Amino acid sequence: MIEFKDFTFTYPTGRPAPALRSITMTVRPGTICGVVGADGSGKTTLAAVVSGVSPHLTGGEFSGSVEVCGRPVAGTPMAELATSVGLVRQDPFSQISGARFTVREELAFGLENLAVERDVMRHRVEHVMADVGLSELADRSPYELSGGQQQRLAIGSVLAMRPAVIVLDEPTSQLDAEGSRRVFGILDALKERGVAVLVMEHRLELLARSADQVVVLEDGAVAADGPTREVLGDPRLPEWGVGPLQYTTAARRAAEHGLWDESRPLPVTLETAADGFHQVTHRIPIPAGDQP
């Protein structure tokens, strides 16, 4: 569980204005919360705060509170926080420890630091490698991997620790469509295991399929927070510098011409769009001359 209460944060250097302003939001266990917003809206800072990077490592002033699994982030040592929250940063290269030679060893690195029993560790590492699709590269150096493979390694390193909360900052930024779907497949599985997942993601169609909740940040404040379908279908998305989804735009335009059933919510996935258009079009009579 992640719980923000009226949380405001200002970095010690740079712009004197707060990077996060009066944030109040909750991410429950077994749910995926997507965070969207324009560049500079505060997404990375939100991830840094949940994982304790800010203010522990960056410094900075804050008011209000953030709790992860019932612990106040600012008042809990980083080493202790690391047992309940894992962070996958935007740049996977920076997350390679540099202390291990192979992918397999890299995935075990965090567990060694936690003094996890050898057999348990081996079992967990093999499992995680399969989950993130790196089993065939187990003996490769982490530095020889592609950007996308390094991104999966970074995710795997966090998964191996089995934290109750996982925060991912743009985890698909270096991945192709197949790799992105694979990452969201992993997030779906984590959700089923009761993990609270917070994911900063600009590809709305990925969130539309997997997220339970979407939060929109605008200039450090929460502009919208609600069920995925409601938030991604909100006509104000472009005002907040986000999206919108093409399915939603198409249905909204169709509705202006009476070609969308107004009692149906606007679609946020291909399937709901196709279903809605099918419902309308199959009722349109085909002129006699055009009948097959």
Ligand SMILES: Nc1ncnc2c1ncn2[C@@H]1O[C@H](COP(=O)(O)OP(=O)(O)OP(=O)(O)O)[C@@H](O)[C@H]1O
């Ligand atoms: N380490 C830092 N020190 C000072 N200011 C920072 C730091 N990191 C971010 N900021 C400022 O905080 C604000 C929010 O930035 P943040 O990186 O959290 O936004 P973002 O939504 O993740 O942006 P992007 O999508 O471009 O990564 C910006 O004004 C940024 O300049």
